[in-house]
Structures are given as structure tokens and as C-alpha cells.
Amino acid sequence: MSTSEHSSAIPTLELNDGASVPQIGLGTYAMHDAEGVGAIIAGIDNGYRLLDTAVNYENEREVGQAVIDSKVGRDELFITSKVPGRHHGFDETIASTEESLARLQLERLDLHLIHWPNPSVGKYVDTWRGLIELRERGLVTSIGVSNFTEAMLQELIDETGVTPAVNQIELHPYFPQSKLIEFHRSIGVQTESWSPLYRDQGLFDEAPIAEAAAAHGVEPAQVVLRWHLEVGSLSIPKSANPDRQKLNADIFGFNLTPAEVDAISGLERGRMKGRDPLTHEEM
Ligand SMILES: NC(=O)C1=CN([C@@H]2O[C@H](COP(=O)(O)OP(=O)(O)OC[C@H]3O[C@@H](n4cnc5c(N)ncnc54)[C@H](OP(=O)(O)O)[C@@H]3O)[C@@H](O)[C@H]2O)C=CC1
Ligand SMILES: O=C(O)C(=O)[C@@H](O)[C@H](O)C(=O)CO
Numbered sequence: 001m002s003t004s005e006h007s008s009a010i011p012t013l014e015l016n017d018g019a020s021v022p023q024i025g026l027g028t029y030a031m032h033d034a035e036g037v038g039a040i041i042a043g044i045d046n047g048y049r050l051l052d053t054a055v056n057y058e059n060e061r062e063v064g065q066a067v068i069d070s071k072v073g074r075d076e077l078f079i080t081s082k083v084p085g086r087h088h089g090f091d092e093t094i095a096s097t098e099e100s101l102a103r104l105q106l107e108r109l110d111l112h113l114i115h116w117p118n119p120s121v122g123k124y125v126d127t128w129r130g131l132i133e134l135r136e137r138g139l140v141t142s143i144g145v146s147n148f149t150e151a152m153l154q155e156l157i158d159e160t161g162v163t164p165a166v167n168q169i170e171l172h173p174y175f176p177q178s179k180l181i182e183f184h185r186s187i188g189v190q191t192e193s194w195s196p197l198y199r200d201q202g203l204f205d206e207a208p209i210a211e212a213a214a215a216h217g218v219e220p221a222q223v224v225l226r227w228h229l230e231v232g233s234l235s236i237p238k239s240a241n242p243d244r245q246k247l248n249a250d251i252f253g254f255n256l257t258p259a260e261v262d263a264i265s266g267l268e269r270g271r272m273k274g275r276d277p278l279t280h281e282e283m
Helices: 033-045 060-069 090-104 124-137 150-160 178-187 207-216 220-230 242-249 258-265
Strands: 012-014 020-022 050-052 078-083 109-114 140-146 166-170 190-194 233-235
Touching: 033 050, 033 060, 033 242, 050 060, 060 078, 060 090, 078 090, 078 124, 090 109, 090 124, 109 124, 109 166, 124 140, 124 150, 140 150, 140 190, 150 178, 166 178, 178 190, 207 220, 207 258, 220 233, 220 242, 220 258
Parallel strands: 050 078, 078 109, 109 140, 140 166, 166 190, 190 233
Antiparallel strands: 012 020
8 A cells, every 4th residue: 555645545456467456446438528637636536546548438638637637646546548449450559559648648558458359350469469569668567458258368368478467348246257257367367347336227226235235334336346356356436426436445344245245246137238249349
């Protein structure tokens, strides 16, 4: 834990390349303009150090401004962005990343991901080679992917010998992805959960979550975010509300029992919007 005046209580874990990453981060999807900058600064003030953005969120400028305006030093923060589908390809990935860095007003990203594999385009291996090159040039510290299947991960490793540090995937109690998490664990990839709260669309009323919340004296959202840690994933809940930001990050003072974890995982019913990376493509 940092000892600075603006320290964070969020512990870290180590990625397969030795880099340190906070165990929970702030999603920034749909945070825009001055209001978005204010919400991101509030997140940093509330202890978040990992900020998750993407070219396609069209808010890298806001994230960069929040980093500049916050009271926390750049080196204490962990900034993630993502290469969009329209920038797949070796040269395109280098150019895309240089543009992201310019918008973010940063010299280096802590983690850069391939946002979606877009298999019909057939360029994710070239894109991965671009990320490897960027890491060698020192423009990004860690490299990873998002929405990759087991077979796609294996293909990247077979083709390049480089294992992604992270696979950021849709993961929540309705879609627990236990087989993919186990595969990640077996090859040293850190699982990262997107839409970890299922965008507050009814999940919190589910009995195993409400019951665990009552048993531990916490809120249902905290149970859900603790469940992500218990199954081995770091999550990036988005909240623009300072009170909910604080609540969501306050998950390190209790544990769920194995029975509670199993009951919550038993809520499985499928993806939120049918975004199967074998067929769903985003440019
Ligand atoms: N790689 C990928 O393909 C994807 C990546 N992502 C990333 O993951 C992040 C998180 O996912 P996201 O889709 O935003 O969804 P989340 O599951 O994080 O849910 C966010 C929604 O839940 C609300 N919320 C947050 N905390 C609470 C709480 N304690 N109680 C009640 N409601 C709450 C927020 O509202 P409010 O702000 O008002 O608190 C917001 O409406 C994104 O922001 C983005 O960075 C997301 C989708 C795909
Ligand atoms: O937010 C992201 O990172 C995405 O990849 C999108 O799928 C986004 O979640 C979305 O909901 C677009 O409709």
C-alpha cells in the first residue's frame, strides 16, 4: 500500500510480466466532458488507482485531464486503454496507440488491450504483434486482450510466444465463465471483469446476494464485487457517484464463504446482451 498523503486502501496483485495492478478499478464507459472529468477525479480521491478507458469510449481526453488535475501522482495510477477493431493490424496498432497517448497526455500506458477480437477480420494476431512491439518500445508496460476465447488466447501464444497479461471479459454472477477463468489461471492470464455489476439491472435483488449482504452487514453491490475477487478476477465497476464509488471499493474487510460463492455463481443464465466474441464484432 502507498504511504503517500493520498494513499489508497486497494491492494494490488502481480501480473505475469511482474507489473503490479490494483485489485479493483474504475470503469469509465460513458463518462464524458467536465462532468466525466469530475467523476474520474472523485474516483481517484475515493481510492481508485486503475482507470479503464478505450478509444471507443471517446473519453481518453477526459481520463488524461483527470490524471493531470488529480492530487495523485501519475506513477501511482494504472491507466488502461484499448485498441478498437478499426485499428487492427501491426502498423495501425502502433498509430492508434500513439494517438491514444496524445489524447491521454501520457508517455506510457500501464495496460493496453485488444478491445474485441473481430475474428472475421482476421487481424488480431498482427494486432498482438503490434502490442508486443509497443511494449518493447516502452510505450506500454503490460499488454493484454479483451473478449478473447480460450482458442484465440492459445493462438496468440502459439504464434508469438507471448502470453497476454490480462483478458478482460464479460463476467458477473449471471455469466460466471468458470471454465475460462480456470484456463486463464492455468496459463497465467489475469481475468478482469467488465460489467461486473450487470449494470445494476436487477442482480442485487437475487436471493443469494441479498442473503450474503445481510449476513456480512454490507450492500449487495459489495457482495457482487467481493464475489469477483473470490473467483479470481479483478473488476472495474463504473460509477460516477462518489458514494457508490466508495462503497464499491470497500470490499477488502470481509470474505464470502465457499457456499456463498457457489450460490452466487449458481445464478448463471448467460450474457447480458448476447455479445459472443465469436460473432459480435465492434469496430
Ligand atoms: N472490454 C469490453 O468489451 C467492455 C469493457 N467495459 C468496461 O467495464 C466497465 C464497467 O462495466 P459497465 O458496463 O460500465 O457496467 P457496471 O456493471 O460497472 O455497472 C455500471 C452501472 O451500475 C451503476 N452502479 C455502480 N455502482 C453501483 C452501486 N453500488 N449500486 C447501484 N448501482 C451502481 C452505475 O451507475 P452510477 O454511475 O450512477 O453509479 C452504472 O449505471 C466499463 O465502464 C468499461 O470501462 C464495459 C463493457 C465492455
Ligand atoms: O464498453 C465496451 O467496452 C464495449 O465493448 C461495448 O460492448 C459496450 O459495452 C456497449 O455496451 C456497446 O453497446
